[in-house]
Amino acid sequence: MNEGRTGVWFVGARGSVATTATVGIAALAEGLAEPVGLTTAGPAFEVVELPGFADLVVGGHDVDDTPLEERARRLAAGGMLPSRLVEAVAPRLHEADAALRPLTREPEGSQHDEIERRAADIRDFRDAHGLARVVVVDVASTEPLPADRPEFHDRAALDVALADPSARVLPSSTLSALAAVAGARAPYACFTPSLSLGIPALADLASASGVPVAGQDGKTGETLLRTVLAPMFTARGMRVRSWAGANLLGGGDGATLADPEAVRSKLVSKNRGLHDLLGDDVVAPLHIDNVPDLGDLKTAWDHVHAEGFLDTHITLQTTWSAYDSTLAAPLVIDLVRLLSLADAAGIAGPVPELGYFFKDPWGSDEHSFARQADELVSWALRTALRRSAAPVA
Amino acid sequence: MNEGRTGVWFVGARGSVATTATVGIAALAEGLAEPVGLTTAGPAFEVVELPGFADLVVGGHDVDDTPLEERARRLAAGGMLPSRLVEAVAPRLHEADAALRPLTREPEGSQHDEIERRAADIRDFRDAHGLARVVVVDVASTEPLPADRPEFHDRAALDVALADPSARVLPSSTLSALAAVAGARAPYACFTPSLSLGIPALADLASASGVPVAGQDGKTGETLLRTVLAPMFTARGMRVRSWAGANLLGGGDGATLADPEAVRSKLVSKNRGLHDLLGDDVVAPLHIDNVPDLGDLKTAWDHVHAEGFLDTHITLQTTWSAYDSTLAAPLVIDLVRLLSLADAAGIAGPVPELGYFFKDPWGSDEHSFARQADELVSWALRTALRRSAAPVA
Amino acid sequence: MNEGRTGVWFVGARGSVATTATVGIAALAEGLAEPVGLTTAGPAFEVVELPGFADLVVGGHDVDDTPLEERARRLAAGGMLPSRLVEAVAPRLHEADAALRPLTREPEGSQHDEIERRAADIRDFRDAHGLARVVVVDVASTEPLPADRPEFHDRAALDVALADPSARVLPSSTLSALAAVAGARAPYACFTPSLSLGIPALADLASASGVPVAGQDGKTGETLLRTVLAPMFTARGMRVRSWAGANLLGGGDGATLADPEAVRSKLVSKNRGLHDLLGDDVVAPLHIDNVPDLGDLKTAWDHVHAEGFLDTHITLQTTWSAYDSTLAAPLVIDLVRLLSLADAAGIAGPVPELGYFFKDPWGSDEHSFARQADELVSWALRTALRRSAAPVA
Amino acid sequence: MNEGRTGVWFVGARGSVATTATVGIAALAEGLAEPVGLTTAGPAFEVVELPGFADLVVGGHDVDDTPLEERARRLAAGGMLPSRLVEAVAPRLHEADAALRPLTREPEGSQHDEIERRAADIRDFRDAHGLARVVVVDVASTEPLPADRPEFHDRAALDVALADPSARVLPSSTLSALAAVAGARAPYACFTPSLSLGIPALADLASASGVPVAGQDGKTGETLLRTVLAPMFTARGMRVRSWAGANLLGGGDGATLADPEAVRSKLVSKNRGLHDLLGDDVVAPLHIDNVPDLGDLKTAWDHVHAEGFLDTHITLQTTWSAYDSTLAAPLVIDLVRLLSLADAAGIAGPVPELGYFFKDPWGSDEHSFARQADELVSWALRTALRRSAAPVA
Ligand SMILES: NC(=O)c1ccc[n+]([C@@H]2O[C@H](COP(=O)([O-])OP(=O)(O)OC[C@H]3O[C@@H](n4cnc5c(N)ncnc54)[C@H](O)[C@@H]3O)[C@@H](O)[C@H]2O)c1
Ligand SMILES: NC(=O)c1ccc[n+]([C@@H]2O[C@H](COP(=O)([O-])OP(=O)(O)OC[C@H]3O[C@@H](n4cnc5c(N)ncnc54)[C@H](O)[C@@H]3O)[C@@H](O)[C@H]2O)c1
Ligand SMILES: NC(=O)c1ccc[n+]([C@@H]2O[C@H](COP(=O)([O-])OP(=O)(O)OC[C@H]3O[C@@H](n4cnc5c(N)ncnc54)[C@H](O)[C@@H]3O)[C@@H](O)[C@H]2O)c1
Ligand SMILES: NC(=O)c1ccc[n+]([C@@H]2O[C@H](COP(=O)([O-])OP(=O)(O)OC[C@H]3O[C@@H](n4cnc5c(N)ncnc54)[C@H](O)[C@@H]3O)[C@@H](O)[C@H]2O)c1
Ligand code: NA
Ligand code: NA
Structure with missing residues (x-):
């Protein structure tokens, strides 16, 4: 322009x-x-x-x-x-x-x-x-x-x-x-x-x-990944039963989110897309931990459990690691x-x-x-x- | 009908x-x-x-x-x-x-x-x-x-x-x-x-x-996942540098693919989508190992390394585990x-x-x-x- | 006898x-x-x-x-x-x-x-x-x-x-x-x-x-693993800075531990060995989540961050999955x-x-x-x- | 002295x-x-x-x-x-x-x-x-x-x-x-x-x-880990059935080991301890891949499958990541x-x-x-x- x-x-x-x-x-x-x-x-x-x-x-x-x-x-x-x-x-x-x-x-x-x-x-x-x-x-x-x-x-x-x-x-x-x-x-x-x-x-x-x-x-890390992956399960007709997440980070954001009050808005925001894409029944425990020694390098582990054809179980784990900013x-x-x-x-x-x-x-x-x-x-x-x-x- | x-x-x-x-x-x-x-x-x-x-x-x-x-x-x-x-x-x-x-x-x-x-x-x-x-x-x-x-x-x-x-x-x-x-x-x-x-x-x-x-x-497991994830990196302008994969499986397919001749067509087929989505420069070592004790439960580990803004490094690991059939x-x-x-x-x-x-x-x-x-x-x-x-x- | x-x-x-x-x-x-x-x-x-x-x-x-x-x-x-x-x-x-x-x-x-x-x-x-x-x-x-x-x-x-x-x-x-x-x-x-x-x-x-x-x-799963691994870091003179853990399980024990009162004794007990082996400075966030759809199959993810020679960083992730009982x-x-x-x-x-x-x-x-x-x-x-x-x- | x-x-x-x-x-x-x-x-x-x-x-x-x-x-x-x-x-x-x-x-x-x-x-x-x-x-x-x-x-x-x-x-x-x-x-x-x-x-x-x-x-990375973990399975009477490994590295060592001749001595050496500790029946596929973009940061993924009490299955995955030198x-x-x-x-x-x-x-x-x-x-x-x-x- x-x-x-x-x-x-x-x-x-x-x-x-x-x-x-x-x-x-x-x-x-x-x-x-x-x-x-x-x-x-x-x-x-x-x-x-x-x-x-x-x-x-x-x-x-x-x-x-x-x-x-x-x-x-x-x-x-x-x-x-x-x-x-x-x-x-x-x-x-x-x-x-x-x-x-x-x-x-x-x-x-x-x-x-x-x-x-x-x-x-x-x-x-x-x-x-x-x-x-x-x-x-x-x-x-x-x-x-x-x-x-x-x-x-x-x-x-x-x-x-x-x-x-x-x-x-x-x-x-x-x-x-x-x-x-x-x-x-x-x-x-x-x-x-x-x-x-x-x-x-x-x-x-x-x-x-x-x-x-x-x-x-x-939407940068774990949540990005979730909104990329969840539609795959839906398209293929698999039923996601649980999607658990653990986030480790230090830095300024880590310190802020160590406050249980501040972290609440973040947790709600992070899980919104998941429930919207997969329904409210998905069990989705989510944690953000302040780990100062990791500095600005954020690591997120997710564990997804889905049900497929004939009662089969599918598990997917992802570990995403990147400098958040x-x-x-x-x-x-x-x-x-x-x-x-x-x-x-x-x-x-x-x-x-x-x-x-x-x-x-x-x-x-x-x-x-x-x-x-x-x-x-x-x-x-x-x-x-x-x-x-x-x-x- | x-x-x-x-x-x-x-x-x-x-x-x-x-x-x-x-x-x-x-x-x-x-x-x-x-x-x-x-x-x-x-x-x-x-x-x-x-x-x-x-x-x-x-x-x-x-x-x-x-x-x-x-x-x-x-x-x-x-x-x-x-x-x-x-x-x-x-x-x-x-x-x-x-x-x-x-x-x-x-x-x-x-x-x-x-x-x-x-x-x-x-x-x-x-x-x-x-x-x-x-x-x-x-x-x-x-x-x-x-x-x-x-x-x-x-x-x-x-x-x-x-x-x-x-x-x-x-x-x-x-x-x-x-x-x-x-x-x-x-x-x-x-x-x-x-x-x-x-x-x-x-x-x-x-x-x-x-x-x-x-x-x-x-396209059922690891490859499905790859063609779901690769477009995310592309859309966000990140440059995937390598995408390594290890597949462990037993069962009939495991035994067949233990044959180095038979596995070749599979490996080519598996990597086609990746190179098509990300370009030919992506380093993409891929292995399929016959591990009889795992039976029909197939486990695939992928390690993705991408370059992001200002030379930042992003790594993503996925472990997918499911009964293939x-x-x-x-x-x-x-x-x-x-x-x-x-x-x-x-x-x-x-x-x-x-x-x-x-x-x-x-x-x-x-x-x-x-x-x-x-x-x-x-x-x-x-x-x-x-x-x-x-x-x- | x-x-x-x-x-x-x-x-x-x-x-x-x-x-x-x-x-x-x-x-x-x-x-x-x-x-x-x-x-x-x-x-x-x-x-x-x-x-x-x-x-x-x-x-x-x-x-x-x-x-x-x-x-x-x-x-x-x-x-x-x-x-x-x-x-x-x-x-x-x-x-x-x-x-x-x-x-x-x-x-x-x-x-x-x-x-x-x-x-x-x-x-x-x-x-x-x-x-x-x-x-x-x-x-x-x-x-x-x-x-x-x-x-x-x-x-x-x-x-x-x-x-x-x-x-x-x-x-x-x-x-x-x-x-x-x-x-x-x-x-x-x-x-x-x-x-x-x-x-x-x-x-x-x-x-x-x-x-x-x-x-x-x-001492059966994650804690067993920790008391096997922690001495390795110590023997080799590496300084473990953080050891984070996420436990997912359903079944009877999952339901019991969903109660924040009951889980407290478990968390204390689980982290005792870690602090004893590595010192009290180790940052060790630990979560146990009740994920009913996983039933009795318990999955634990640990993320270890250690400091080695010349400020090098070592990370180890473990995922242990087994029927607890x-x-x-x-x-x-x-x-x-x-x-x-x-x-x-x-x-x-x-x-x-x-x-x-x-x-x-x-x-x-x-x-x-x-x-x-x-x-x-x-x-x-x-x-x-x-x-x-x-x-x- | x-x-x-x-x-x-x-x-x-x-x-x-x-x-x-x-x-x-x-x-x-x-x-x-x-x-x-x-x-x-x-x-x-x-x-x-x-x-x-x-x-x-x-x-x-x-x-x-x-x-x-x-x-x-x-x-x-x-x-x-x-x-x-x-x-x-x-x-x-x-x-x-x-x-x-x-x-x-x-x-x-x-x-x-x-x-x-x-x-x-x-x-x-x-x-x-x-x-x-x-x-x-x-x-x-x-x-x-x-x-x-x-x-x-x-x-x-x-x-x-x-x-x-x-x-x-x-x-x-x-x-x-x-x-x-x-x-x-x-x-x-x-x-x-x-x-x-x-x-x-x-x-x-x-x-x-x-x-x-x-x-x-x-013995520095993956092999160190293996000789720490394998004795745990043995002591506890679990039967390790397979132990698969994938190693990704760039740097000088990565380039050297990309040569299939040179890598052979390394692979033999890496698996010796495993077989010695667990017996020759353990299925142990092992790969080392040269991934230049990872530089000197080596990442190793291991997947262990063991049999426990009453035909139970135990799986352990480890991802170790460190600068090898x-x-x-x-x-x-x-x-x-x-x-x-x-x-x-x-x-x-x-x-x-x-x-x-x-x-x-x-x-x-x-x-x-x-x-x-x-x-x-x-x-x-x-x-x-x-x-x-x-x-x-
Ligand atoms: N990937 C990401 O980094 C990411 C993703 C999504 C959202 N966010 C959000 O972006 C925000 C910034 O993250 P960050 O890592 O830069 O955090 P940071 O702690 O490094 O920076 C926050 C800055 O805001 C300043 N500040 C605090 N209160 C203020 C106020 N009332 N008015 C003006 N400035 C104020 C602080 O002094 C600090 O300089 C956070 O809210 C974070 O949740 C970040
Ligand atoms: N997720 C998946 O399972 C998946 C995904 C993609 C592709 N595939 C492909 O599907 C095929 C079947 O996989 P599977 O796990 O059922 O293998 P399998 O070994 O269990 O079954 C293959 C069957 O083919 C029969 N067979 C062999 N040669 C034949 C011939 N010339 N004519 C007719 N039958 C013949 C065998 O006797 C056997 O019963 C494989 O080629 C596999 O690569 C499977
Ligand atoms: N790997 C493991 O499974 C493991 C490891 C360490 C510790 N434990 C501990 O073992 C215990 C049992 O685990 P579980 O998975 O069998 O749990 P569970 O919920 O399946 O069984 C507990 C049983 O105790 C009974 N019970 C409850 N209150 C009782 C009381 N006051 N007196 C007598 N019985 C009572 C319940 O009715 C139930 O039958 C738990 O405390 C658990 O933390 C288990
Ligand atoms: N964690 C580890 O780094 C580790 C663990 C176990 C074993 N090793 C072994 O240590 C050795 C060195 O690893 P590196 O990462 O330093 O490799 P490197 O490629 O960086 O260094 C090897 C050096 O040896 C030199 N060299 C080659 N041939 C030589 C010869 N005939 N005589 C003298 N010098 C020669 C090369 O010029 C180079 O400078 C490798 O054999 C590796 O397998 C390393
Ligand atoms: Na909205
Ligand atoms: Na010897």
Whole structure:
């Protein structure tokens, strides 16, 4: 798209996923890396015009203040990133660092004010860099899911509470989503299982704001594998009886998920696709354990037991092992490119076809990876045509 | 299809796959088993009229003469089949046994005569039971692949050689295929990696004979898994560098494949889909070991190494463990039902959409399981419509 | 030992382990099975005189009243036992069933009375069958561990509470242990992780009663493997950093352990050896999941991460899959034979060398399987010598 | 041992194992690494006086001439060694490089002359550095095993052939072994499965020369695991029926073993312990595949099938993954230290207790790892006592 540069605004910009994505964008922009791991770099997308890597500009929010270069070096020391690459893109990391804005964990004043502050940061970033648009991606730490409350079901009541300086009604992920979608009219992707826009009172927010949104909770490792494998059993008429999973990981995400509150939203999100594809009777115990010595290398073991013809038993075990953030980062870049296209083509509201990237797809019940892949490609082609037919935004 | 009963003629009728299928057909016919493991019993096929299980009649050829009941009891003792089921269907096995005809390993006279004898057996079976049609399925032991020869490329020369009582130009699988397709005008499926119709001089045989055929080499375990998983890596832009496999099995197939000649055709067939889906550069060592103590329970371990974003390494291990013949038998029944439909709808020649069932699909280069599944369903719907529009065959 | 028959009294006599052991004893006695899986049938024990299989007589307690034959048939249906064997020994199962005595879950009167009733059952069994001795083995369902209380540390206070008809101070496992050791002067083995004799006030009970005891919690699958593998890492100077485990099982034990209270004692017991062998710093998350569709076939996955020379990383994964009760039953028979020998040789108190059979060995801190095996053999030889030197008991 | 410095002479000094060991010795000497992975650094050896790491001096032979630093940097790039460590010890690598002497693949003159040249290099190294002794360790590429020949059984005939300038009777590994043992009276360890001293005519060479020797073929990964696990099955009376193995590796060793000739000696050596521990009936298919993209990270999958009580089936799968040379290097250092002790204590000939380190132990039939570990410790204690009693060598 020859219409100028596109901003990428990370919520959780100093985290493992965001840092990896930032290093990756820099490396791709400088031709130091090939776009391996990106869906949008595949042959099916060749005719779809998307923002070039060199046209992406990174900014973002974080509650932490570790410099991006330092964060990247730590990831390199842990084996996540090649050291030589981090050093080669250090100047770009330094530049991106300057575009990051701090968040406070317990902001003062009303939550409405906090939303407005966050939105202003995004708008300032867009203006300062003269960007065509800014895509906001939430890659902050997974939050505990809050209990339901009346304000979640009543927009007016919610607005009252948001304006009340003493009330704390929304979690941070929702504040950021509101800042992006309503406050800055920015396309938005939720890569985490946090609450974000998942409350009834905000169901129409994105459509009303005229921006495309996509979510939620990136589908990268074990869950990806499950939504690839489960349809095989179904197509072949085998009855999956149980699908057990054990996840071992260290790193930042490991530490966060060691908290039994935070892990709950993740577990629900991880098992959603399985039950959707195989039915609710499947016994599906699932564990995530924090194993600090494994660092960012995540290992997942799954054990599937299915019943086949004439009472036969089929067992399948899978062990998947990968650095999680290098799986997530290219998806984040894909999302930025595709939401940018969607926005340019005038699409608003949740984009079901981006469900391909998520454990818990907004606007869609399709979890089968192969079908999602087909839907994504055909959506991208349709949208590119629509966009090229449309006057430049 | 309300047009009478359908014959199932197994080449290798006393083997593990055929015996399991015969027990299965009997159990389904008597309502003693549910159609678990059958693709054609799935919801997508609900509106497609296919031969009912009680309308299938089993016959076949084998070089061995162990009674079917005995063979079934041995499979039950080895854990492949439930004993109570075998006992419950023993009368039907006895009946099927009476419809089996012997083959000699080294038949006398010309190969043309042998083809004619085999065809006559099939025609007699059809007549004796008043069957609408007979579908022939080759589930005999895997043969060594013969070396190429001029007659394979020249139909006239081939016919001369076949008529020569002293010449032995075709392997048994091709004799049976000719008997079915040309000699008995019977729809035919090749479930093995043997030569069968895979010679240039016979490329048009099925179309010319007006019968549908499908092949080859049933896709049941490790290979099924590979063609489900490989497209995931491709869609996500990851580069698979190596895909190693180790297969352990005992039983009849294990003993056959312990022969380095026989195993060659199997190995080629098994790796075809992988290279087609991932390119020829993938390092793909593959072993099949005869481990008699494992009996019919086959265990396959695969190790996949892929390269992802920013030089990251992804490894995936899978261990699949199942009784091979209970995976194969429902596919054989699916094939009989679908080839019966194809024949009734007037389809002739290789049916590419049946590639879903095979490691090395005839008439198609599509190996991605998910795409094959979509193509199969849509083909079945189209063919059922065509069939219902056509006058009864 | 030519001194007459030996009784085996199972607490939990209708459970999976006890039923399997009872079937096994019958099959061994009738020469229908070989002593595969028995340590005491190995060459190292050839010169050690132990009770013959045909000289073992089974009795026991259970709160359930399902007939033994029915229980055995259910196990056979689930794949645990060969059906033909169960049928072949049905008369012996019927006989054993007649020797079983019921327990009530909530017995009336004082706990002292209940102990006395249980002891009387054991003594009656000994007298009725004219047995040289009765070895009691606790294979009842795992109990939740009770909270500590003053009576556990003060024998006098304990006796007072036991005599009080309204007090309930001890769990059932301890009542049975007291019945065996103090009430019936019977050698006793605790195959479960329940409280049993594990309270300070009973530390000297066995020595004082003059009977040998052994415990606790049979070491059969994953834990066995761990105590075999951990010493390898230690010997080679590698530093194990984490050892994660996932256990999947159905059956009776699966259902019991689905209770978070009951599973706690099991988890503690399972990890004891690991920490003892590798130190307390090893990160060792461990899960047991109830997966009913897997029945009695237990599958355990372990992931070990160790640090080696020059910061190298070593990972080892193991997947162990077996029918748990067929692993446990031969150990139970070994224990009966060896405790019988110990008793005949006049040994009293916990026998540390029987730690070989347990996750949490009484009287010993040795968890290394290889060392335990050496200690066991040498103890058996010493005890057999001592016994042959002693006058017949 | 306070008697001066000890030389380490590597045959194959520029290979992966030797380079890793050389980096490791340097790092240990400078206190940059802890002795993780060394058996001799364990508490059992605390009272045994062994050469200190700073007292080891490295030299050696190789047919290749890549500088050691470059070789080490390549290993670091492949993930085998930490880059910072390689850089930190670069000066020491440079020093060691200067002590390396070239070998030619096809040396001119008689083989006797070649032996003498190699011996002279070792002696010169000892003199130049004023070393108490030099321990020679063969870590060269695995050779194809030569066919048997009369000279292997007749020392006189062998000597005649060695003196004949046109005869080529011994492989390089045997030439190096003769150079070390007979030519330089140096203690010698054979870490490879090559022929080395394994010919009848040289059976007494080491004893006659008065030097201790140890071999053969380092036991580091899959084989180590097997000799740890197999004794468990035996002790518990389970009958192992099959033990299948698949090994995937790249790197130098992977390339060498891709040669079907070279791999044969390795396969024989790998399976020796298994058959010795479990009997010859165990079905044990074993494969080693060269998978270049895996580099030096070796992955081995084993599948064990055992029969237990009452016809139960037990399966165990293990996946071991590690950088092979970092497993081997500490063993090489252990061997140098222990052979140095043996030599100082006046021990000559094959040392059976060093079988702990080898797949195919010289002078011993013991393959059980636990027993070997016990024997090693007790031998080291005995030898240290003997040494301290002896006058300084
Ligand atoms: N494969 C994957 O890595 C993957 C897949 C799916 C989802 N996710 C999700 O992505 C998120 C990021 O994962 P990660 O590995 O980068 O975690 P991380 O812990 O490394 O990074 C999270 C970052 O968010 C920051 N943060 C915390 N609270 C914040 C707030 N209220 N506002 C702004 N920033 C905040 C933290 O300071 C940190 O820098 C997690 O929620 C994770 O569940 C990751
Ligand atoms: N999952 C699966 O089981 C699976 C998958 C793909 C392909 N296959 C193929 O199916 C075939 C059958 O497998 P199986 O396990 O039943 O093997 P099997 O050895 O149990 O049975 C083969 C039968 O073929 C008979 N036979 C041998 N030569 C014959 C000939 N010339 N004519 C007629 N019969 C002959 C044998 O006597 C035997 O009864 C094999 O070729 C196998 O490779 C099986
Ligand atoms: N490999 C193994 O199977 C293994 C290994 C170690 C320990 N164990 C332990 O052995 C025990 C038995 O295992 P299982 O698989 O046979 O379980 P199970 O559930 O099949 O059998 C337990 C039996 O105990 C009976 N019972 C319950 N409460 C009782 C009481 N108070 N008094 C007498 N009987 C009582 C039940 O009715 C049942 O018949 C469990 O505690 C288990 O943890 C088993
Ligand atoms: N875990 C392990 O790494 C392990 C375990 C057991 C045995 N081994 C054995 O150790 C040996 C070395 O393994 P590696 O990974 O270092 O292999 P490598 O290929 O990296 O190194 C072998 C070295 O030997 C040199 N060489 C070849 N022929 C020679 C000759 N005739 N004389 C002197 N040098 C020669 C080569 O140039 C090379 O530098 C192999 O035989 C291997 O089988 C290794
Ligand atoms: Na959805
Ligand atoms: Na030996």
